[in-house]
Amino acid sequence: MTIRNIRWSLMTLGATAALASTSAHAVWTFDTSGNNGTSTNTGTYSYVGASGDPSVSLSGVYAANNASSVVTGNWSNASTANGSANPVSFGSYGIGMQSDGTNAPNHALDNVGNTEAILLSFGSSVVLNSIGLGYTSRGKCSNGTTLANNATCPTGTTLLADTPTTANPTIKVDTSVFRWTGTAAPPSLAGVSATTMAGWELVGNYGDMVVATSNPYNLVNSSGKASSWWLISAYNSGFAQTANSSTSIATENRGISTPGNDYFKLYAVAGSKCTGTVNTQGVCGGSTTKVPEPATLALTSAALIGLAGLRRRKAGHLV
Structure with missing residues (x-):
């Protein structure tokens, strides 16, 4: 030659x-218009991928916590006395849930009373790499009061939310991210133990997430793992950690602050369609090398x- x-x-x-x-690379934005397609408020949101990107649908589950705020029992999508597991759109702020009440901040995904999660079902295998939040709160009022489940701030006080000021810097929340390890669609999460998560892998706990509405968002999944099914949950210490072995990569743990009072709304996710082989560690491309x-x-x-x-x-x- x-x-x-x-x-x-x-x-x-x-x-x-x-x-x-x-x-x-692709971005899926979860506002009222869907940005990437259409959405409906009927228990499952469906977003049609743009320019050949995979479509994605969103559904919700929750699991009860014990007195120590540690998750117990099984995931559920049943209606409750205070609400349901249906994802709820809050305009430009993103997707939340009302399993534990409709008062602020309980219309967000949270780990108070119940630990709530959103299941993302993609049309093909995706390497999720960042998560956008449109709202964050630690469930506290301006007088320092911590909100009880489904409570509101005392008269004359306001909820400390995502608007940064000198007295109230940007509030960081704790989240957990799981991926389904199977090649076929997972069975319904309803009835699955929230502590063992059979068939699911805890990719990481991320404790430094802030309001982020521009891509790249809050970075996750540095190992490049792939799946068609991802679960984004408010953090809980009761989730089983992933062991380091020949077929898995140790769970990412980043800046976890406190075990409770995390409230956030899911604004968007970004990632890449996996077009290569997936190795035994779940990494797209068969290697941990980027x-x-x-x-x-x-x-x-x-x-x-x-x-x-x-x-x-x-x-x-x-x-």
């Missing part, structure tokens, strides 16, 4: 890899082309 052909081959390879890297960014690929190609040219010039001097 001539040097010229090598150059063109490297340039083509770099351009193709760059296009493949950028075209796989794919080089397009800029890195371009620089590498340029360096190789330059090296080829240099060798050609040296060969000419030797003739």
Whole structure:
């Protein structure tokens, strides 16, 4: 093969890899219009993927906590005296739930009274890499009072929410992210033990999440694990941790602050469609090594082309 052909081959390879890297990324935004498609408030939200991106549907589950705020028993989607597990849209703030009441902040996903979670069912395997929140709260009032389940702040006080000020900096909340490890669709989460989560893997606990409505959002899943089914829950210490073994990667734990009083609304998720093989650790592409960014690929190609040219010039001097 001539040097010229090598150059063109490297340039083509770099351009193709760059296009493949950028075209796989997708964002799903969960507001009233859906941004990526349509949504309905009938217990399950459905979002049609744009530009060939996988579609996704959202449904909700919750599990009761004990007196120590540790999750117990099984996940449920049954109606309660205070509400239901149906996801509820709150406009530009995102998706919440009202299993434990309709008063603020209990119309968000939270871990007070019940631990609440949203199940995302994608049309194909996705590497979830960031989560957007449109609202965060620690369930406290401006006078320092911690809200009880389905309670409101005392008269003359306000709920400390996501608006940052000197006295009230951006509030960070704790979340947990799971993925289904099977290749076929999981059975309904209703009735599944919230403490053992059979068939589900705890990808990570993330305790430094803030309001984020611009992609990239709050980063998760640094190992690049893939699944068509993801569960985003308010954090709970009762969730079974993932052991480090030959077939799994240890659970990511990041900045967990306190075990309770986390309230947030799911604004968006971002990720990439997995188009490669998935290894025994659940990693898309069969490796924990990250794919080089397009800029890195371009620089590498340029360096190789330059090296080829240099060798050609040296060969000419030797003739």
